[in-house]
Amino acid sequence: MPEASNDRAAVDQPLTDADLPRPLSRPVLSARNLTKRYGDVVAVEALTFALERGTITGFLGPNGAGKTTTLRLLLGLAQPTAGEALIFGRRYQELENPMHRVGAVLESGDFDPGRSGRNHLRALALAAGIAFERVEELLALVELETAADRRVRTYSLGMRQRLGLASALLGDPELLLLDEPANGLDPAGVHWLRGFLRQFAESGRTVLVSSHVLAEVAQTVDTVVIINRGRLAATLGLDELDDGARSLEDLYLELTAREGA
Amino acid sequence: MIAQLRSELLKQRTTRTNVLLLLWMVGLVVLVVLLHVLSFSVEDLSRSDNQLMIVGLGTSIGALFASLLGAMSITGEIRHGTIRPTFLATPRRGRVVVAKVAASALAGLAVGLIAEALTAGVQAAGLGARGIHIELGSGDYVQLLAGGALAAALFAAIGVGVGAVVRNQVAAVVGLCVWLLFLEPLLLGDVHAAAKFAPGASAGAIAGAIQTQIADDLVAPALGVLLLAAYAVLASAVGSIATTRRDVN
Numbered sequence: 001m002p003e004a005s006n007d008r009a010a011v012d013q014p015l016t017d018a019d020l021p022r023p024l025s026r027p028v029l030s031a032r033n034l035t036k037r038y039g040d041v042v043a044v045e046a047l048t049f050a051l052e053r054g055t056i057t058g059f060l061g062p063n064g065a066g067k068t069t070t071l072r073l074l075l076g077l078a079q080p081t082a083g084e085a086l087i088f089g090r091r092y093q094e095l096e097n098p099m100h101r102v103g104a105v106l107e108s109g110d111f112d113p114g115r116s117g118r119n120h121l122r123a124l125a126l127a128a129g130i131a132f133e134r135v136e137e138l139l140a141l142v143e144l145e146t147a148a149d150r151r152v153r154t155y156s157l158g159m160r161q162r163l164g165l166a167s168a169l170l171g172d173p174e175l176l177l178l179d180e181p182a183n184g185l186d187p188a189g190v191h192w193l194r195g196f197l198r199q200f201a202e203s204g205r206t207v208l209v210s211s212h213v214l215a216e217v218a219q220t221v222d223t224v225v226i227i228n229r230g231r232l233a234a235t236l237g238l239d240e241l242d243d244g245a246r247s248l249e250d251l252y253l254e255l256t257a258r259e260g261a
Numbered sequence: 262m263i264a265q266l267r268s269e270l271l272k273q274r275t276t277r278t279n280v281l282l283l284l285w286m287v288g289l290v291v292l293v294v295l296l297h298v299l300s301f302s303v304e305d306l307s308r309s310d311n312q313l314m315i316v317g318l319g320t321s322i323g324a325l326f327a328s329l330l331g332a333m334s335i336t337g338e339i340r341h342g343t344i345r346p347t348f349l350a351t352p353r354r355g356r357v358v359v360a361k362v363a364a365s366a367l368a369g370l371a372v373g374l375i376a377e378a379l380t381a382g383v384q385a386a387g388l389g390a391r392g393i394h395i396e397l398g399s400g401d402y403v404q405l406l407a408g409g410a411l412a413a414a415l416f417a418a419i420g421v422g423v424g425a426v427v428r429n430q431v432a433a434v435v436g437l438c439v440w441l442l443f444l445e446p447l448l449l450g451d452v453h454a455a456a457k458f459a460p461g462a463s464a465g466a467i468a469g470a471i472q473t474q475i476a477d478d479l480v481a482p483a484l485g486v487l488l489l490a491a492y493a494v495l496a497s498a499v500g501s502i503a504t505t506r507r508d509v510n
Contacts (some may be wrong), residue, residue: 076352077345078508093352110342114277120343123275127268127350151277167346181444 026089028053028175028206029074031140033083036069036230042067045230046083051175051208058221059210062256066230067210068107071177079095087175099128103168104177113153117144117163120152121170130170138166157184165193176200178209182216194220218248228256230238265351265360269334273368273411278333286326286372290379293318298387309396315490316397317470319380320409321441324464326376327369327413328437331420334361335500344509358425358501362493365417373413373453377406379469401469408468408482417488422496425504463488 027050034047044066051057061067071079074085076092087095087102088228111120121135139145142162147155155163161184168176176197182190186215195208197220211217217224218238226233241247273279297315298306305311335358338344351357381402388395420437427433439463448456448491457478466485480488 007505072509075349077348095352098352099350102349106345107342110345112272112276112337112341112343115272115275119271119275123268124350126271127265127347129264203376 003093027051028088028136029208030086031070031074034070034073034080034085034088036066036073036078036084037081044073044080044227045229047227047232048083049225049232049235051206052223053206054201054204055223056197056207056209056221058217058224058228059208060212060214060217061210061225061227061233061251062212065227065256067227069177069230070227071104071179071208071210074177075102075106087160097128097171099130099171099173101123101171101173102175103171103173103175104179105161105164105168106179106182109164111152111160111163114151116151117155117159117166118148120163121166124167125170128171134170134172138169141164141169158186158189161185162189167251174205175197176207177208178207180211182211182213183208190216214249214252224248226252226255262356262360265356266363267363268347268350270367272338273330273334273364276337278337279330279368282326282330282333283372283375286322286376286451287379290319290322290376291383293322294380294383296385298384298391303391303393305395306391306393312384312388312396313401313470314399316377316380316405317383317465317468319377319405320373320464320468320470321461322380323373323376323413324416324461325411325438325441326421327365327372327417328441329345329400329434330368330372331361331365331417332423332424332433332437333420333423333430334365335421335424335504336428336433339428340430348509352360354505355501358421358497362418362421362497365421366414366493369414369417369420370410372417373410374406376413381405404469404482409464409470411464411486412464412467412489414492415421415486416460416464418493419489419496420500422493422500425500426496436461458488460489460492 030050031047034044035042036044047066047070059067059070069078073080074087074092080175085091092098092102116136118139121134121138124130125132125135139148142165144162144166146157152160152163161181165178165181168178181193197209201207201222206236209217209221221238223235223237227236234251240250241251268468283398294315297318301311335344338347348354385395423437424433427436445456445459448459449462457466457480462479463485466479467489469482479485484502
């Protein structure tokens with residue numbers, strides 16, 4: 001699939017429909033004019049972007065920029081005030097077997113501290129019609145077999161991240177949405193995650209990963225979507241930047257400082 | 262639907278909160294029943310209506326704890342954030358609420374049965390120790406056990422609805438306790454005519470347990486079942502609508 005032809009830096013104007021990439025197939029994920037207000041507070045404003053199949057996209061922005069709100073809108077956990085958030089061309093709530101299409105890890109993991117890691121995965125597997133053998137496969141993949149029967153209360157942050165990733169992968173999805181997945185991982189864990197996501201994307205699947213660790217992002221992703229104060233600040237391919245992390249940082253700081261001044 | 266129910270039943274079995282809840286209930290039943298059996302006079306305790314009133318305490322306690330279990334099945338998920346993966350697996354949230362109602366009702370059935378059986382057992386032991394003859398017949402016990410279990414199951418469903426609407430765990434738990442332990446007994450004392458249709462009084466009617474304030478004023482057991490079922494359906498429906506419409510944070 002030709003890439004980068006439609007990538008651009010759009011600093012002030014949000015992209016309109018006509019600006020969206022038009023691949024042969026539908027975009028894996030698209031936000032169109034997506035807006036969420038809480039009373040007078042604008043969390044996300046007229047956000048438009050799309051993900052291409054087989055890519056890893058970094059979703060960047062300062063704390064409070066609207067990253068988490070956008071992910072919640074995409075996942076149908078919150079309703080947009082205006083615009084739409086589509087996954088495989090449909091609202092999340094309209095997907096037939098959502099866990100088989102999309103996997104998501106939100107924040108530092110959503111677990112009952114008194115339940116074991118294995119039972120956490122089993123409860124989700126039952127609801128999604130997934131066999132318990134798959135739970136065991138994933139416990140092995142994220143190296144939590146020996147801790148599987150311990151209560152999540154006893155897990156380190158890194159172990160919770162890995163359990164969250166295992167939950168997201170239960171249905172063998174085509175799209176992963178990860179909110180700060182490297183938080184709490186040790187260097188070996190970060191290295192493993194990077195390799196895993198790379199492999200995941202190379203098999204034709206797609207990843208959106210929010211982060212504010214720019215150096216980490218620069219090593220992992222193909223494209224970045226930068227938002228600031230709920231608005232789109234830029235979308236661009238990393239190959240449009242001259243020199244990896246350094247210039248991504250410059251661009252990021254320039255874009256996110258602009259309205260704060 | 263079956264998938265969601267199985268998931269909810271697994272959650273019920275694997276949360277520590279439910280174990281703690283059950284232990285609290287057992288402790289409370291033993292304490293309350295023993296206090297009654299040991300402090301009343303032999304003459305009072307020999308009367309069948311008083312014996313029935315004391316075993317009726319099990320109905321109230323069972324119903325209370327079943328409602329807490331139901332409420333926590335949803336407020337606990339909201340508190341720990343597991344409601345998010347739950348809704349990602351089942352985005353049609355009405356199904357999740359219905360599955361929680363069904364799973365909590367089944368758990369509530371067990372809670373009610375345990376509360377009644379324990380109450381009857383502790384009372385029998387206490388009366389036996391004081392040499393007092395038990396006046397209750399097998400018919401009384403059958404209605405107590407079956408009715409108490411059914412009332413607790415319906416109260417668990419009410420709890421799910423209340424939890425879904427209130428969302429905050431402490432507020433839901435305090436609200437249910439205040440209603441069942443203070444407000445409803447106050448109402449029973451002051452406005453008999455209306456209060457006998459209230460949820461707690463309906464539970465008493467189903468189990469045939471006589472509550473002190475309105476000894477002669479309970480509705481018929483069948484009407485009690487209908488009333489409590491209506492409260493359960495209403496609470497579940499409101500909880501389902503609220504859960505479907507509101508954002509998850």
